[in-house]
Amino acid sequence: MLDVKFSTNEDTHHCDAVLEGKWIVFTCSQCLDYRRKMHQETGEMITESTGNPEILHQGFYVQPRLQNFDASLS
Ligand SMILES: [Zn+2]
Numbered sequence: 001m002l003d004v005k006f007s008t009n010e011d012t013h014h015c016d017a018v019l020e021g022k023w024i025v026f027t028c029s030q031c032l033d034y035r036r037k038m039h040q041e042t043g044e045m046i047t048e049s050t051g052n053p054e055i056l057h058q059g060f061y062v063q064p065r066l067q068n069f070d071a072s073l074s
Contacts, residue, residue, distance in 0.1 A: 002017075002024065002038075002059070002060065002061040002062075003058075003059075003060055004026070004038070004058065004059040004060070004061075011054060011055045011056055012055075012056045012057075012058055013028045013029075013030050013031060013034075013055055013056065013057050013058070014028075014058050014059075014060065015027060015028050015034070015036075015057050015058065015059040015060070016028070016029060017059055017060060017061035019040075020037070022039055022040050022041060023037045023038065023039055023040070024037060024038045024039075024040060024059075024061050025037040026038070026057070026059040026061075028051060028057055031051035031052060031055065031057075032051075033049045033051045034049055034050065034051030034052075034057060035047075035048040035049045036048065036049075036050075036057070036059070038059075
């Protein structure tokens with residue numbers, strides 16, 4: 001289970017997470033220009049577009065095979 005907080009603001013959008021190869025890609029159904037991705041193995045985070053910086057984006061992804069881990073992105 002991966003529970004990721006991308007910022008500390010009050011408005012929260014829950015991101016959709018999909019797997020693209022080794023990358024977990026987070027997109028927001030409410031922010032069409034929002035996109036971040038995280039490497040499953042290294043935890044490397046790439047921000048491709050932040051959308052509105054006022055909005056907290058929370059990504060949630062359940063990993064079917066790997067151990068659960070938490071990622072701090074601050
Ligand atoms: Zn959003």
